Amino acid sequence: MAKLHWKENAAPAVTELEDGTKIYRTNAWSPPGCHAVGCGLRIFVKDGELQKVEGDPDQPITKGRLCVRCLTMKEYFYHPDRIKYPMKRVGKRGENKWQRITWDEAYDTIVEKYHECVEKWGVNSVSVFAGTGREACRYHTPLCLGVFGSKTIVHPNSGWSCLVPRQAVMTWILGSAYVDFDYAAGLPLRYDDPNWEPPKYMLIWGRDPLRCNADGMWGHSMVELMKLGTKLITVDPRANWLATRSEYHLQLRPGTDAALALAILDAVIKTDKYDKEFVEKWCYGFDELAERAAQHSPEWAEKITGVPAEDIYAIAECLVQKPSSACVGLAIDQNPNTIQIGHALYSIFAITGNMDIPGGLFMGQPSIFPGRAQDKKSSEIHEEPEEEFEGIGYKEFPAIPLIVNTTHPDCTLDTLETGRPYPIKFAFIQSSNLLASSIVVQPSRWYEAMRKLEFIVASDIFMNPTIAGLADIVLPISTSLEHEGIITRTGASQPGQFSAIVKVMENYGETKSDLEICLDLYHRLHPDSDDPRWKDTDSYLSSDLARINGANVTFPELRERVSGQYELEYRKYEKGLLRPDGEPGFNTITGKIELFSTMLGALDEDPLPYYQEPKFSAVSRPDMAKDYPMTMTTGARRFTSFHSEHRQIKTLREIHPWPTVEINSKTAEAKGITEGSWVYVENPWGRAKLNAHLTPTLIEDVVSMDHGWWYPEKGEEDMFDVWDCNINNLIPNKENGKLGFGTHFKCMPCTIYRAE
Amino acid sequence: MKQYGLMIDNEYCTGCHSCEVACKNEHNLPLGQWGIKVLELGPWKLMDDKHWEYRYIPVPTTYCDLCKDRVAEGQKPSCVFHCLASAMEYGTLEELTAKMVAKGKMASIFIP
Numbered sequence: 001m002a003k004l005h006w007k008e009n010a011a012p013a014v015t016e017l018e019d020g021t022k023i024y025r026t027n028a029w030s031p032p033g034c035h036a037v038g039c040g041l042r043i044f045v046k047d048g049e050l051q052k053v054e055g056d057p058d059q060p061i062t063k064g065r066l067c068v069r070c071l072t073m074k075e076y077f078y079h080p081d082r083i084k085y086p087m088k089r090v091g092k093r094g095e096n097k098w099q100r101i102t103w104d105e106a107y108d109t110i111v112e113k114y115h116e117c118v119e120k121w122g123v124n125s126v127s128v129f130a131g132t133g134r135e136a137c138r139y140h141t142p143l144c145l146g147v148f149g150s151k152t153i154v155h156p157n158s159g160w161s162c163l164v165p166r167q168a169v170m171t172w173i174l175g176s177a178y179v180d181f182d183y184a185a186g187l188p189l190r191y192d193d194p195n196w197e198p199p200k201y202m203l204i205w206g207r208d209p210l211r212c213n214a215d216g217m218w219g220h221s222m223v224e225l226m227k228l229g230t231k232l233i234t235v236d237p238r239a240n241w242l243a244t245r246s247e248y249h250l251q252l253r254p255g256t257d258a259a260l261a262l263a264i265l266d267a268v269i270k271t272d273k274y275d276k277e278f279v280e281k282w283c284y285g286f287d288e289l290a291e292r293a294a295q296h297s298p299e300w301a302e303k304i305t306g307v308p309a310e311d312i313y314a315i316a317e318c319l320v321q322k323p324s325s326a327c328v329g330l331a332i333d334q335n336p337n338t339i340q341i342g343h344a345l346y347s348i349f350a351i352t353g354n355m356d357i358p359g360g361l362f363m364g365q366p367s368i369f370p371g372r373a374q375d376k377k378s379s380e381i382h383e384e385p386e387e388e389f390e391g392i393g394y395k396e397f398p399a400i401p402l403i404v405n406t407t408h409p410d411c412t413l414d415t416l417e418t419g420r421p422y423p424i425k426f427a428f429i430q431s432s433n434l435l436a437s438s439i440v441v442q443p444s445r446w447y448e449a450m451r452k453l454e455f456i457v458a459s460d461i462f463m464n465p466t467i468a469g470l471a472d473i474v475l476p477i478s479t480s481l482e483h484e485g486i487i488t489r490t491g492a493s494q495p496g497q498f499s500a501i502v503k504v505m506e507n508y509g510e511t512k513s514d515l516e517i518c519l520d521l522y523h524r525l526h527p528d529s530d531d532p533r534w535k536d537t538d539s540y541l542s543s544d545l546a547r548i549n550g551a552n553v554t555f556p557e558l559r560e561r562v563s564g565q566y567e568l569e570y571r572k573y574e575k576g577l578l579r580p581d582g583e584p585g586f587n588t589i590t591g592k593i594e595l596f597s598t599m600l601g602a603l604d605e606d607p608l609p610y611y612q613e614p615k616f617s618a619v620s621r622p623d624m625a626k627d628y629p630m631t632m633t634t635g636a637r638r639f640t641s642f643h644s645e646h647r648q649i650k651t652l653r654e655i656h657p658w659p660t661v662e663i664n665s666k667t668a669e670a671k672g673i674t675e676g677s678w679v680y681v682e683n684p685w686g687r688a689k690l691n692a693h694l695t696p697t698l699i700e701d702v703v704s705m706d707h708g709w710w711y712p713e714k715g716e717e718d719m720f721d722v723w724d725c726n727i728n729n730l731i732p733n734k735e736n737g738k739l740g741f742g743t744h745f746k747c748m749p750c751t752i753y754r755a756e
Numbered sequence: 757m758k759q760y761g762l763m764i765d766n767e768y769c770t771g772c773h774s775c776e777v778a779c780k781n782e783h784n785l786p787l788g789q790w791g792i793k794v795l796e797l798g799p800w801k802l803m804d805d806k807h808w809e810y811r812y813i814p815v816p817t818t819y820c821d822l823c824k825d826r827v828a829e830g831q832k833p834s835c836v837f838h839c840l841a842s843a844m845e846y847g848t849l850e851e852l853t854a855k856m857v858a859k860g861k862m863a864s865i866f867i868p
Contacts, residue, residue: 055837057837071778244808651780
């Protein structure tokens, strides 16, 4: 069963030094942004002043280690550009004239505009726009559904290309809320636990875990595993640091991941060393999958991907060894072929018997993360809904509401432009700088479409291009140091960190947290409610904790203990811990891992994985390749930023000052591009100006770009020059996979030339 | 008197810059000044066309005092404590040399 462990002899939540300095223990989420890792912090405060931020040695996973984003938190906290008070727009939208107002006036205006829109256009004309990864993720759904009563939750990331496609595969094929590599995060003895062993091989696919800490995982645990003997296999068009330390680096042509995954699957089956007992007992549709894989040999894949067939056969021999594991990242979501990549990849780990064993792929239990659709069986898909509601994009992409409670991102842009199937008139942009090149593609089109809305309220820490260009009201958000919250890994579906965000500083100006704003608006809109959940932050957070299996802790208790570890059992499928009916097996229709997917079949998708050539590659579009012979991939992560954040933190800009395009040194030389020169990356959709970094780590015709850039120092005129470096203008909208997932962030044609 | 230094594991230093910023915090160093600076060796592909030369090497500068105040309180130097890859160690040269020999490759010792 699930258990919560506390560290014995941990320092108290607060310690007072002789000189009156208080040292508070807390945990980081955001802002400043991060992916819910919950790294432990010690915050030194004297006379109400933040003195310094250090790591907390008592945090069981990070043990004091801390990245530069938290190490510069004092600079972030006291930054003079922080938004201190609520403000309203005076002058035209986008003119950047603001006037300080009170919270009362801000709330009064929001409530008044809300009622106006509901009356004229219906409740679903009210929307909440959500970003990615920040703590606000916990409150998007409650704010939209619980406070406003609207179903228009918008996460405008083209193809929902972040986590959700992977989760669709995990849910439908594996019947798990989330799977990821096991780094003993829930075990109090960690790597010394006698039941744990390090993976022999780790397949890192489309992820740079050291920098991205994705999905609540502590990235540098990968280095800990390397020190314990885990050997790496990296799949990435670019050789990152981990690839240079890998046994094998499969440097595939961008966008061809599904071909490679299918070929590895074929090679694994051909070894005849996969786990036949596990397949027999726990997998459904192996013969069909094997037949499909056989059509995708390593020799076939070599021609498509550029990866030598001999390497594919060699890694198959590695992955049949137990335990082996996989660290699978965002790059597979950012591809219209996404479902098939995930399907083929996780099938490899299923048939090798690496699921839910120590050192293998840990299977998550159902998540309590708000915003995820409840698991539905395929038999329920065709049932009539309780009420007539046509969610945005649901007709075109019925898979979306089965996995997430948001609109379909790309269809939402159509809706903003056409008002169909219903108009969106009111937007609450919650902690999301969507116009910077993090999530939306064709951001200038989104900008034009959103300029016409009746009312836009945005909440954030700093003025940013999205707020400057669109908002009518701005609400100032507090940092993790000024408010309370909880951090659990992927909604407590995975083992590991279990932490409190503790308020240790008085609020800077009049800032409030996302949750506090959510509760305030709830009380304004539902004055007669006596629902105990919405009473205050303590009761809200405690009620979230109450839903976590085996936690048995209230928020005030967690705040006192600061950090714990959440332990889940291995081999849950043998013990009846994955299914709501308590029976052994997996939480799928057949009760087995569905190598042949009944769910995908029910959605009129191929029940088996297949390969789809990227739509705009040189193979698909030789006409386009004449003028745009190179391939661009974007979204490269840096230690110094989280999506579009941190660009105003001078210490971090000193480390990584400019939006960077990485180019193979030979390609650059041929084009007269030198280190540090400004270059344009261009294709038929648009162009962006970035700073060149020459490196041998990329294939000659591939360029890799940072995302999320804008220039706080350029000021609010021209929206901080966000269009100048906006790489997402080079990616088309609504070019998704058949089910509506994935897009071309990693494989668009382009050319590149000197800017001056 | 015993001499102290820093041992850096260049095999596992990932170039995260935490040591640089942790040191700036500890010593109140302004922009443009560093108490320890991460240098990059490579990346370039070796002549076997398979393996890489790619190392990060944090080098203490003139400002490094091995965090004498922290050490006096029984703590680790700030760079060592915050290092994400746990790729830095503080100790006497005897201790560090023994560790370096045990490691056997891709390590360096600095005396600031």
